[in-house]
Amino acid sequence: MGGNPFRGAAYLLRGFSLLTEPGLRPFVIVPLLINISLFTGAIWLLTEQFGQWVDYWLSLIPDWLSFLDWLLWPLFALLVLVLVYFSFGLVANFIAAPFNGLLAEKVEERRRGAINSDSGWRAVLALVPRTLAREAAKLAYYLPRLLVLLLITLIPGVQLLAPLLWFLFGAWMMAIQYCDYPMDNNQVSFGRMRQLLKSRRLGALGFGGLVSAGLMVPVVNLLIMPAAVAGATLFWVEEYAASESAGTDISRR
Incomplete structure (x- = not known):
């Protein structure tokens, strides 16, 4: 697997540093407000249901493994956190997709020059059909794999691996979720985008893993989307x- 997970994770940290740049602030506001609204709901839901959900997962463990409850409780607590924040993150990204596409465009302009000089509400409206179609493609990719993981989580014994598998899956999906915005802006197809991420899979997992971890940290999770x-x-x-612009093959570093 190509790429460097630490280099990948560093891109998220650098993303945080860009949020305060004057030229980008207007494009950060809407995704930030959407994130605040939805994650406030996620926190409320966890406050109300967290204990019941963890107890439910523990009830699926066979009696002969009950002596492992002390170990499984924190693992399933982590699983609940990942599921809730990941699910709310998907909803937030679907709603904010056009604004995220515009933010990605403006960041790229500052690094490479203009891609599209349009801005404002007209640009956002122009992005809506394309970005929502890409979000639908992500859901079509995500849902079958989600079902497989849910089935694995219900298999006695294999359940021990469930939190790790969920975290790796969440990291990969977060890489796909956010790297798709700049690639879509550059007419990279969804299939090609996945190939590119696979060519540096460890870097993608490092980036997506830190995003997944950030989703579970109060206050940080409110800023995680634009970052x-x-x-x-x-x-x-x-x-x-x-x-990609030169049409050359992407190889491992």
């Missing part, structure tokens, strides 16, 4: 853009 869009755009520009 991840900005970081993923830097990832695209520095790891893929030049080779």
